[in-house]
Amino acid sequence: MSQKPRLLYIASRWPWPVSTGRQRMIDQELRFAAEEYEVTVAAFGTQSPGNLPGDWVGRVASLPLPGWLEILSNLVLGRCGSLQECLYRSVAAARAIAVLADLVQPDIVMFDMVRTAQYGEIAGLFPESCRRVLDMDDLLSDRYRQMQATAESGQSALGMFTQKFGRPVAWLARLLPRLLFGVEARLMHRRERVMTEKADMVLLVSGQEAETLRDRTGADHVQPVPPAVEDFPVPHRFPDESTEFKFLGSARYAPNAEAMRFLDKVGDHLAGEGQPVEFKAFGAPDDKLEFTHVHQAGYLDDLGHEFTPGKVMVAPILTGTGVKTKILEAMARAVAVITTSKGTEGLGVEHGTHLLVADDPREFADHVKDLSQNPGRTAEIAKAGFDYARAHHGEEKLKNDFLDNLAAARSIPHRYRYRTTGLRGGNSTWRTAISAGNANNGPAITAKRCHYSFRAIVPSRRNPM
Numbered sequence: 001m002s003q004k005p006r007l008l009y010i011a012s013r014w015p016w017p018v019s020t021g022r023q024r025m026i027d028q029e030l031r032f033a034a035e036e037y038e039v040t041v042a043a044f045g046t047q048s049p050g051n052l053p054g055d056w057v058g059r060v061a062s063l064p065l066p067g068w069l070e071i072l073s074n075l076v077l078g079r080c081g082s083l084q085e086c087l088y089r090s091v092a093a094a095r096a097i098a099v100l101a102d103l104v105q106p107d108i109v110m111f112d113m114v115r116t117a118q119y120g121e122i123a124g125l126f127p128e129s130c131r132r133v134l135d136m137d138d139l140l141s142d143r144y145r146q147m148q149a150t151a152e153s154g155q156s157a158l159g160m161f162t163q164k165f166g167r168p169v170a171w172l173a174r175l176l177p178r179l180l181f182g183v184e185a186r187l188m189h190r191r192e193r194v195m196t197e198k199a200d201m202v203l204l205v206s207g208q209e210a211e212t213l214r215d216r217t218g219a220d221h222v223q224p225v226p227p228a229v230e231d232f233p234v235p236h237r238f239p240d241e242s243t244e245f246k247f248l249g250s251a252r253y254a255p256n257a258e259a260m261r262f263l264d265k266v267g268d269h270l271a272g273e274g275q276p277v278e279f280k281a282f283g284a285p286d287d288k289l290e291f292t293h294v295h296q297a298g299y300l301d302d303l304g305h306e307f308t309p310g311k312v313m314v315a316p317i318l319t320g321t322g323v324k325t326k327i328l329e330a331m332a333r334a335v336a337v338i339t340t341s342k343g344t345e346g347l348g349v350e351h352g353t354h355l356l357v358a359d360d361p362r363e364f365a366d367h368v369k370d371l372s373q374n375p376g377r378t379a380e381i382a383k384a385g386f387d388y389a390r391a392h393h394g395e396e397k398l399k400n401d402f403l404d405n406l407a408a409a410r411s412i413p414h415r416y417r418y419r420t421t422g423l424r425g426g427n428s429t430w431r432t433a434i435s436a437g438n439a440n441n442g443p444a445i446t447a448k449r450c451h452y453s454f455r456a457i458v459p460s461r462r463n464p465m
Helices: 021-033 069-074 091-104 114-120 141-148 167-175 177-198 207-217 254-272 325-332 362-372 377-394 395-411
Strands: 006-011 039-046 061-065 108-112 131-138 199-205 223-225 244-249 279-282 294-298 312-315 336-339 416-438 445-461
Touching: 006 021, 006 091, 006 114, 021 131, 021 223, 021 325, 021 336, 021 395, 039 091, 061 091, 061 312, 069 207, 091 114, 108 395, 114 131, 114 177, 131 177, 131 395, 141 177, 167 336, 177 207, 199 395, 207 223, 207 244, 244 254, 254 279, 254 294, 254 312, 254 362, 254 416, 312 325, 312 362, 325 336, 325 377, 362 377
Parallel strands: 006 039, 006 108, 039 061, 108 131, 131 199, 199 223, 244 279, 244 312, 279 294, 312 336
Antiparallel strands: 061 416, 416 445
16 A cells, blocks of 8 residues: 655644634645545644544644743844744744654645745755745735725734734834734735745735735746535525624724624614614624623524524625635525625625625615515525535535645646755754644654754756756
8 A cells, every 4th residue: 555645734833623714724624634644733733632633633742832031033134034933933833843854754734825835935844845835825915905994093913913023023013013014014915925926835825815826926836725515415405593693803903892882883783773782792702992882792603503503794895805714604504695896805705695785884774674675685685605615616526626725736846946045144044843643643743953053945947847
């Protein structure tokens, strides 16, 4: 029996338990890859006991994030191509990845977003024949431009990173959010182009954004990998009783807080018409936020407890890029959706058929009133959305597309050969141990002594063989 090829996945966060859209995409790609590859995962962050996948992942390893002094050093010395890369550039992490790569000898290394792809620029870190696949997720340069336009003083530009890093970094992010969003948008625009040139394959969640990146770079190795939805059973019936309106998202993430403020305005319009509605929001709450018509219900362990046929998801997405996983998840569960134009980007859905769309709070309120007064209409929208999700985002088709992209990355000649220049930090010898084991809590991998040097990788064009 032939041995499976080996894939090493460098994740920007611990993927399990799955609670965010990005975690879900990482988990999806790992499950798909495990069909044909021996998968090893190295994730930034602390591995919590019991938060391990099934036996389809061979090894798992925790990578250390830099402390705030190392982050400050990265920023001051200009070691990184973007601000977020400074938050992930760690000498200890590079050492751990080097040990793991030497042990695994991967045929493919897959990077979760540009912030981890910087480790692919370090010479000698991976085998020479190893192909580099970058899952860019979204075009973050576009997202940050949008967030720059709507940022408010006191809103942290770090978003979900705020609690992970030291107070000096968090303070700066709250003081100058628009400046930081603007700077990062420009830096990420450049880095997206550079990393596209260096990768053997680039993946994006949205087909629309994949096309945009191809236009910007002239690259033909950029492909979409949209979210897959679980194949939920067809509901026996679509309830037509009274409707409940629910929101999903952490209030500590600025775009979600902005959406909840939008819903509060929607609630004001409905209350003014004598038809008050309470929106129940599930996700990490923020006690600093006060709403009149939005109730922060806290974290939800299982969407199936609250998002069921007959309910309505309200998702006023005002900024952001990519395909909104929460909307597809709701549709796959036969939950009707009211969203904004941003929420439909990357989806082939029609307003009035698969979901309802409104960008103004008053128009959004009209849709809420319509569904609250016409449960039959809610059922009609829910069924059409359910059929769309099953037809276009089924796991089997998207899994085959994903594996085809990996096969293409391995089959084509390297786009670049790499030469090492400009010694950075000199040669180092160290003793290190990384928290790694198999998915069944196997023994940790311990490195003895390892020689390694940090050198810049400079792409040099090479004619295809």
